[in-house]
Amino acid sequence: MLGALLLALAAGSARAEVIQVKIEKLTNTPAQVTAHVGDTIEWVNADFLAHTATARNGAFDVMIPANGKARIVVKAVGTVDYYCKFHPNMVGKVVVEKK
């Protein structure tokens, strides 16, 4: 984790990053992430239930299997609120900044 952080700092914003969001007990952590256009958001689901990350503005809609992972590449600048279609009490936010 520290190595990846150092690498990211050294490379600056020129390198696309993978930003992880952990799902545990129906909670997205961190609840809010910041990314740049071209970065990947990866949800890692530690729950025994399947979840989704569904953008309210339609930007993305992924199914994250139980004890599985799913990824999207962010393409547009802006703030995207998302939720789980199966458990709408599970929410999160992706703030996308320019590269």
Added chain:
Amino acid sequence: MTFFRIAGALAAMAIATGAASAQGGAKPTDPQIAHIAYTAGQIDIDAAKQALAKSKNKQIRAFAQDMERDHTAVNKKALALVKKLKVTPEDNDTSKALVKQAKDKRAELAKLNGAAFDKAYIDNEVAYHKTVDGALENTLIPSASNSELKDLLQTGLKIFQGHEQHAEQVAAKVK
């Protein structure tokens, strides 16, 4: 809609009084709590199966599939936990009341078809999840002794709350 509120209130009372009298006035024991939680999940699986057999509405079918999938996963987890803890789920008045009420509701729904069934099913899902949420929060979680059981119940509460919201969203669209 009023009917469902009354039914929901009755179910809530059944859980509250049943849980209280499950052992002559004392709070429910872990074996009884495990039985109630498992029963509550199984009821929703059975309700989903009825909806999948009867409904042609895409949103209702998707919701029912979600209920079947989720509750099957939770019950599998619950069974694994009680096995690990060497707890034998114990039948009790609360479980019996829930089962009876669910049986009556299924019989009622069996008489309906098309949009009438769809609306009745999803309205009941909202009411049912509200009822179970209340029972989890007010009775089952506070009464649970074993910390792993309590933890699973707390996750169960979040799941049920999520289902309640999901059901409300579907109910609004199916109007």
